[in-house]
Amino acid sequence: xxxxxxxxxxxxxxxxxxxxxxxxxxxxxxxxxxxxxxxxxxxxxxxxxxxxxxxxxxxxxxxxxxxxxxxxxxxxxxxxxxxxxxxxxxxxxxxxxxxxxxxxxxxxxxxxxxxxxxxxxxxxxxxxxxxxxxxxxxxxxxxxxxxxxxxxxxxxxxxxxxxxxxxxxxxxxxxxxxxxxxxxxxxxxxxxxxxxxxxxxxxxxxxxxxxxxxxxxxxxxxxxxxxxxxxxxxxxxxxxxxxxxxxxxxxxxxxxxxxxxxxxxxxxxxxxxxxxxxxxxxxxxxxxxxxxxxxxxxxxxxxxxxxxxxxxxxxxxxxxxxxxxxxxxxxxxxxxxxxxxxxxxxxxxxxxxxxxxxxxxxxxxxxxxxxxxxxxxxxxxxxxxxxxxxxxxxxxxxxxxxxxxxxxxxxxxxxxxxxxxxxxxxxxxxxxxxxxxxxxxxxxxxxxx
Amino acid sequence: xxxxxxxxxxxxxxxxxxxxxxxxxxxxxxxxxxxxxxxxxxxxxxxxxxxxxxxxxxxxxxxxxxxxxxxxxxxxxxxxxxxxxxxxxxxxxxxxxxxxxxxxxxxxxxxxxxxxxxxxxxxxxxxxxxxxxxxxxxxxxxxxxxxxxxxxxxxxxxxxxxxxxxxxxxxxxxxxxxxxxxxxxxxxxxxxxxxxxxxxxxxxxxxxxxxxxxxxxxxxxxxxxxxxxxxxxxxxxxxxxxxxxxxxxxxxxxxxxxxxxxxxxxxxxxxxxxxxxxxxxxxxxxxxxxxxxxxxxxxxxxxxxxxxxxxxxxxxxxxxxxxxxxxxxxxxxxxxxxxxxxxxxxxxxxxxxxxxxxxxxxxxxxxxxxxxxxxxxxxxxxxxxxxxxxxxxxxxxxxxxxxxxxxxxxxxxxxxxxxxxxxxxxxxxxxxxxxxxxxxxxxxxxxxx
Numbered sequence: 001x002x003x004x005x006x007x008x009x010x011x012x013x014x015x016x017x018x019x020x021x022x023x024x025x026x027x028x029x030x031x032x033x034x035x036x037x038x039x040x041x042x043x044x045x046x047x048x049x050x051x052x053x054x055x056x057x058x059x060x061x062x063x064x065x066x067x068x069x070x071x072x073x074x075x076x077x078x079x080x081x082x083x084x085x086x087x088x089x090x091x092x093x094x095x096x097x098x099x100x101x102x103x104x105x106x107x108x109x110x111x112x113x114x115x116x117x118x119x120x121x122x123x124x125x126x127x128x129x130x131x132x133x134x135x136x137x138x139x140x141x142x143x144x145x146x147x148x149x150x151x152x153x154x155x156x157x158x159x160x161x162x163x164x165x166x167x168x169x170x171x172x173x174x175x176x177x178x179x180x181x182x183x184x185x186x187x188x189x190x191x192x193x194x195x196x197x198x199x200x201x202x203x204x205x206x207x208x209x210x211x212x213x214x215x216x217x218x219x220x221x222x223x224x225x226x227x228x229x230x231x232x233x234x235x236x237x238x239x240x241x242x243x244x245x246x247x248x249x250x251x252x253x254x255x256x257x258x259x260x261x262x263x264x265x266x267x268x269x270x271x272x273x274x275x276x277x278x279x280x281x282x283x284x285x286x287x288x289x290x291x292x293x294x295x296x297x298x299x300x301x302x303x304x305x306x307x308x309x310x311x312x313x314x315x316x317x318x319x320x321x322x323x324x325x326x327x328x329x330x331x332x333x334x335x336x337x338x339x340x341x342x343x344x345x346x347x348x349x350x351x352x353x354x355x356x357x358x359x360x361x362x363x364x365x366x367x368x369x370x371x372x373x374x375x376x377x378x379x380x381x382x383x384x385x386x387x388x389x390x391x392x393x394x395x396x397x398x399x400x401x402x403x404x405x406x407x408x409x410x411x412x413x414x415x416x417x418x419x420x421x422x423x424x425x426x427x428x429x430x431x432x433x434x435x436x437x438x439x440x441x442x443x444x445x446x447x448x449x
Numbered sequence: 450x451x452x453x454x455x456x457x458x459x460x461x462x463x464x465x466x467x468x469x470x471x472x473x474x475x476x477x478x479x480x481x482x483x484x485x486x487x488x489x490x491x492x493x494x495x496x497x498x499x500x501x502x503x504x505x506x507x508x509x510x511x512x513x514x515x516x517x518x519x520x521x522x523x524x525x526x527x528x529x530x531x532x533x534x535x536x537x538x539x540x541x542x543x544x545x546x547x548x549x550x551x552x553x554x555x556x557x558x559x560x561x562x563x564x565x566x567x568x569x570x571x572x573x574x575x576x577x578x579x580x581x582x583x584x585x586x587x588x589x590x591x592x593x594x595x596x597x598x599x600x601x602x603x604x605x606x607x608x609x610x611x612x613x614x615x616x617x618x619x620x621x622x623x624x625x626x627x628x629x630x631x632x633x634x635x636x637x638x639x640x641x642x643x644x645x646x647x648x649x650x651x652x653x654x655x656x657x658x659x660x661x662x663x664x665x666x667x668x669x670x671x672x673x674x675x676x677x678x679x680x681x682x683x684x685x686x687x688x689x690x691x692x693x694x695x696x697x698x699x700x701x702x703x704x705x706x707x708x709x710x711x712x713x714x715x716x717x718x719x720x721x722x723x724x725x726x727x728x729x730x731x732x733x734x735x736x737x738x739x740x741x742x743x744x745x746x747x748x749x750x751x752x753x754x755x756x757x758x759x760x761x762x763x764x765x766x767x768x769x770x771x772x773x774x775x776x777x778x779x780x781x782x783x784x785x786x787x788x789x790x791x792x793x794x795x796x797x798x799x800x801x802x803x804x805x806x807x808x809x810x811x812x813x814x815x816x817x818x819x820x821x822x823x824x825x826x827x828x829x830x831x832x833x834x835x836x837x838x839x840x841x842x843x844x845x846x847x848x849x850x851x852x853x854x855x856x857x858x859x860x861x862x863x864x865x866x867x868x869x870x871x872x873x874x875x876x877x878x879x880x881x882x883x884x885x886x887x888x889x890x891x892x893x894x895x896x897x898x
Contacts, residue, residue, distance in 0.1 A: 192659070196757040204720030209770050210641070210841035212744040213683075213736040214715070214724040219745035219767075220679065227676040230669065232794070234662075266663070271653030275663040287662040295661040296668035297760050298751035303768060308645040308803040310770050310842075311746050318668075319752060321658050321759050345681070354757040392659035393759075 001378075001443050004133040009436055012132065016125050016435060017108070017428055019046075021101035023117050024110035030084035030151045036062040039083050043124075043145055050128050052143075057163075059155035062147030066166060069127055071137030073446040077368075078142045078169035080399070080407065081120025081176070082149035085112035086420045093422035107414075107425040114413030118426035119175040120145065122412065122434035129439050138446035142169055146395075153395040160402045171368035171445065172399050175434070177411035178419070180260040180385045185376050185430075185437075186411040189369060190361030190389035192292070193324035193397060195333040198352040199225065200317040206302075209310040219301040222316040225346040229294055229320070229337075234276055236294045236322075238340045241333065246326040248290045251364050252388040256285050259387055288391045293323040319354070323393065330356025357397035361389050362406040367448035369408060375440035376410065379433045384410075410437065450827075450892050453582040458885055461581065465574050465884060466557070466877055468495075470550035472566050473559035479533035479600045485511040488532050492573075492594055499577055501592075506612075508604035511596030515615060518576055520586030522895040526817075527591045527618035529848070529856065530569025530625070531598035534561035535869045542871035556863075556874040563862030567875035568624040569594065571861065571883035578888050587895035591618055595844075602844035609851045620817035620894065621848050624883070626860030627868070629709040629834045634825050634879075634886075635860040638818060639810030639838035641741070642773035642846060644782040645803040648674065649766040655751075658759040668750040671765040674795040678743055678769070678786075683725055685743045685771075687789045690782065695775040697739045700813050701837040705734050708836055737840045742772040768803070772842065779805025806846035810838050811855040816897035818857055824889035825859065828882045833859075859886065 009016075028039035040056050040063040047054035052067035062084060088098035088111040096102040098111040108118070123143070130137050144167060146156050160167060180186055201218035230236050248256070263284060267275070275284050297320065302313030322333060334353055341349050362369055364386065376384040396407035412434035418424045458465075477488035489505050489512040496503035501516035511533060537547035537560040545551040547560040557567070572592070579586050593616060595605050609616060629635055650667035679685050697705065712733060716724070724733050746769065751762030771782060783802055790798050811818055813835065825833040845856035861883035867873040 194759075196759075204718070207719065208841065209742070209744045209746055210772065210839070211715070211719075211737070212742040212770075212772065213740050213840070214728065214733055215719050216721060216725065217744060219748055223672050223675045223745065223748075224681055226672045232673055266660070269653070270656065270660075270664050272665060276665065279663065284663055288660070291662050293658070293661040295658045295666060295759075295761060296672065296751070296765075297658060297758055298753040298762065299668055299672075299748045299765065300750075300753035301745070302747035304747040304749035304766065308768065308770065309746055310643075310645075310744075312744060313747065316745075316748065317753065319757065321661075321757065323659065323661065390659070391662070392657065 001440055002133065002135045005129050005135050005439055006436070008129045008133040009439065012129070013432060016432065020118060020121055020431060021108065023121060024101040024108070024112055025099055027099045028083050028085055028112070028147065029087050030062055030148055031087050036084065036147050040065050040147060043083055046124065047143065050131055057159065059159060061155040064147065064155065064159055065143070065145045067143040069137055069141045071139040071141060073139045075139040075446050076142060076169040077139055077442070077445060078144065078167055078172045078405065079120065079123045080172060080174045081123070081143070081145045082116045082147065083145050084147040084150050085115065085117070086150050090422065095423055103428065106428050108428055109423060109425045111424055113424050113426040114178060115419040115424065116149065116176045118431050119177070119412050119434070122175060122431060123438045125435040126438035126442065129435065130442070138443050141442065142167060149395060156395055157398050160398045164402055167403060169403070169405060172405040172407045173368070173372065174396065174407050174409040175412065175438070176409055178413035178417045179411065179415045181262060181415050182260045183415050184260070184382055184385040185380050187369070187372055187376070187384045187386045188390050188409040188411065189364065189386060190326070190406070191359060191396060192389065192391065192393050193328065193330060193357045193359030194393045195322040195324055195330040195356050196354040197320050197334070197337065198317055198354055199320060200315065200350040200352065201225070201348060202315045204314065206314045207312040209312050212312055215312055217312050218316040219313050221346070221348060222301065222318055225341060225349045226296065226318060228340070228344045236292065238336050240336045241292070244327040244329070245292060248286065248388065253286065255364060255386045255388045256289060257282055259285065260385060261285060289389050290325060292325050292328060295321045297321050324359050326359045326361050329358060357393055358400055360396065360400045360406045362408050364388065368445055371445035371448045372408065372410060372441055375444050376437045378440055379437035450889050451582065451584045454578050454584050454888050455885070457578045457582040458888065461578070462881060465881065469567060469570055469880060470557065472570060473550040473557070473561055474548050476548045477532050477534055477561070477596065478536050479511055479597055480536050485533065485596050489514050489596060492532055495573065496592065499580055506608065508608060510604040513596065513604065513608050514592070514594040516592040518586055518590045520588040520590060522588045524588040524895050525591060525618040526588055526891065526894060527593065527616055527621045527854065528569065528572045529621060529623045530594045531565045531596065532594050533596040533599050534564065535599050539871065544872055552877065555877050557877055558872060558874045560873055562873050562875040563627060564868040564873065565598065565625045567880050568626070568861050568883065571624060571880060572887045574884040575887035575891060578884065579891070587892050590891065591616060598844060605844055606847050609847045613851055616852060618852070618854060621854040621856045622817065622821065623845065623856050623858040624861065624887070625858055627862035627866045628860065628864045630711060630864050631709045632864050633709070633831055633834040634829050636818070636821060636825070636833045636835045637839050637858040637860065638813065638835060639775070639855070640808060640845060641838065641840065641842050642777065642779060642806045642808030643842045644771040644773055644779040644805050646769050646783070646786065647766055647801040647803055648769060649764065649799045649801065650674070650797060651764045653763065655763045656761040658761050661761055664761055666761050667765040668762050670795070670797060671750065671767055674790060674798045675745065675767055677789070677793045685741065687785050689785045690741070693776045693778070694741060695810070697735065697837065702735065704813060704835045704837045705738060706731055707834070708734065709834060710734060738838050739774060741774050741777060744770045746770050773808050775808045775810050778807060806842055807849055808842070809845060809849045809855045811857050813837065817894055820894035820897045821857065821859060821890055824893050825886045827889055828886035
């Protein structure tokens with residue numbers, strides 16, 4: 001690592017903190033359409049001022065900002081971030097102005113301090129450090145910063161599809177999220193995919209329930225159809241559902257075993273005495289991180305107001321979220337679901353796809369993972385906790401699909417996870433170490449093989 | 450039959466029609482609370498003017514009118530009717546004022562013309578005919594006319610319970626409803642009961658669906674539990690559900706076989722090519738009229754708005770309407786349901802009872818049925834169609850429970866069933882023949898054994 005870069009980081013500490021606060025003070029609430037263009041312009045201007053080929057792209061939703069900083073080496077690293085934030089409400093629960101960026105006891109309070117401004121901004125400051133130190137970037141650094149992550153990233157898919165050349169890279173990193181509960185910086189190597197469907201049974205119209213002996217009831221049809229999808233042993237029964245499941249490697253299981261987690265807190269929060277199937281320890285962890293799921297997220301049919309109503313409903317629908325793991329493909333699962341329903345006599349059940357995304361996992365042995373692990377260790381003087389796959393999904397599938405890039409994510413937020421909640425904050429020290437980690441990553445990844 | 454009574458009916462034709470129109474012109478919309486007390490007072494006054502012990506009873510809802518006309522014989526007949534009507538909306542679809550009682554081509558148009566003023570009022574006019582003819586009533590005639598039938602008869606249960614002596618009788622008749630589609634007066638001898646429950650599964654709170662591998666999902670719990678209640682062969686699987694089912698007698702089956710019905714119209718209306726289980730003809734009819742049911746009337750859980758939401762819902766509920774037949778008891782079925790759910794591992798599913806009523810059927814051989822059949826045949830010169838049991842339920846169970854009386858119902862409305870719809874009407878001729886039929890019934894039932 002070039003000492004001049006580290007030197008600059010030391011010298012520019014206060015400036016770097018002040019610039020983050022300036023960014024945090026610019027509201028950018030995607031759900032409410034507040035300050036979005038202003039925030040995108042601020043980022044575009046800053047990236048341009050650093051000498052990047054910076055662009056603000058209008059989309060059907062909120063603008064996307066991109067920038068390219070050519071470097072010396074042959075490698076290219078793409079950094080993904082999002083400048084939009086969750087609404088700050090309930091405002092009365094904030095101790096400080098959610099867009100005031102007040103600093104108290106080393107904590108900088110603001111909506112977006114962690115999710116995601118205080119995280120992704122470290123990469124911009126890392127680029128700036130090389131510039132100010134007069135050290136050429138050892139690789140090409142590209143940015144894509146969207147404004148719709150908190151509202152489901154609707155414009156991202158088409159944008160990435162249409163800008164493959166602009167965004168092509170050797171590796172993709174996100175910077176978002178928090179330390180573990182025990183205080184370690186985190187790296188996330190994968191996530192689940194999803195096949196989200198709405199299932200519907202319908203007839204011509206509602207009927208008086210006295211006709212139930214003779215007429216089809218869509219609510220029963222739906223219940224019976226759903227019942228064929230998963231049994232009480234939590235086994236998904238769609239034929240072939242598990243065929244392509246990528247089992248975790250020994251090393252991924254080892255990483256999982258080392259992960260901090262607090263099953264007691266989760267059980268208490270859920271009011272359960274034990275996890276489903278009585279799972280404990282590593283088996284429970286394995287299921288949470290590596291097993292595909294089939295979840296009813298909603299059911300609606302007929303009359304659910306006060307008291308009794310004697311009706312055969314004309315429509316019954318359910319929303320079902322199937323979390324997939326690598327190598328399950330949403331389109332394949334959708335086809336298998338159709339075949340399954342038909343085979344079990346439910347060709348009357350309509351399937352509407354409400355979204356599909358592929359899961360992805362980056363090997364712990366890959367150059368980008370090893371480089372990031374080392375750079376975080378050097379900057380924080382703490383070995384990062386590595387989560388081989390999070391239990392959730394995310395927009396990263398877009399990059400997988402169009403650029404064949406798996407995303408890994410670094411997390412520099414505090415152990416106390418207040419993302420989406422009042423009093424979100426980032427430690428000044430974590431932010432500054434985060435900048436150093438990313439600056440080191442540029443160098444380490446440029447040399448990795 | 451005393452000729453003097455028939456003579457009076459001839460002479461008083463226009464007066465009897467004018468009095469019905471006066472009653473029809475008094476709005477009495479229970480759902481909207483319009484004209485209820487006025488209508489009840491009008492009836493009480495008329496019954497008192499005929500020399501009955503007439504009373505207007507205030508209830509937590511709308512008033513109930515009773516009257517007792519002592520007669521010579523030892524028998525007592527209780528007549529049940531309701532003076533409340535459905536709201537007339539949509540007003541723009543009425544050809545005539547819904548409370549104008551206009552007569553066109555022998556049809557008297559008004560909300561309540563059939564349901565139930567034009568029907569039950571025949572019994573008041575029958576009593577009046579005996580009075581005016583100077584002929585003593587051959588039996589004691591009692592009336593109970595409620596004002597909440599269209600809004601679920603909430604006050605009736607307690608009222609009957611608290612006025613057993615006042616209402617005690619040897620037989621109970623209702624007068625309500627329509628001729629068959631083929632133009633025959635109808636008699637209904639029974640109806641189904643009901644056990645209506647709401648089933649609920651719940652946990653402490655909603656969760657992100659990424660936690661689905663470990664946390665209980667109430668929507669799945671409910672689907673699995675419902676699935677154990679009825680299978681795709683339409684068999685109710687609650688242990689002992691069918692134990693007490695009273696099978697129809699040979700004679701009831703014969704009556705059923707003779708019933709007019711139009712399965713093609715019902716299939717077309719429902720958009721089905723065939724009835725459930727492929728049933729046809731008498732088998733379909735039998736199931737409709739004599740089989741108990743288990744019907745999902747509503748299900749609600751989680752998110753059912755636009756698009757996907759990835760959530761494990763905290764609550765899932767279903768409303769289930771079980772139509773019972775004689776001798777199934779709602780409390781017994783409720784207990785069997787609890788036992789069934791517990792046995793199948795669903796002790797977590799809460800059961801809330803939203804109402805229970807017993808079914809009832811009067812034997813076609815009973816004196817009241819034979820007397821009514823003969824009196825209608827004589828008055829209308831048409832043999833009535835006898836439905837041994839309707840597929841629906843009704844407030845009649847109240848009388849069964851407190852007075853041990855089965856209700857049979859005579860129907861004098863036109864074949865065109867516009868009850869609850871615009872342009873409801875009764876034929877002048879049917880109304881007048883209805884009065885004669887009830888006057889004949891008084892005599893015939895007083896002599897029946």
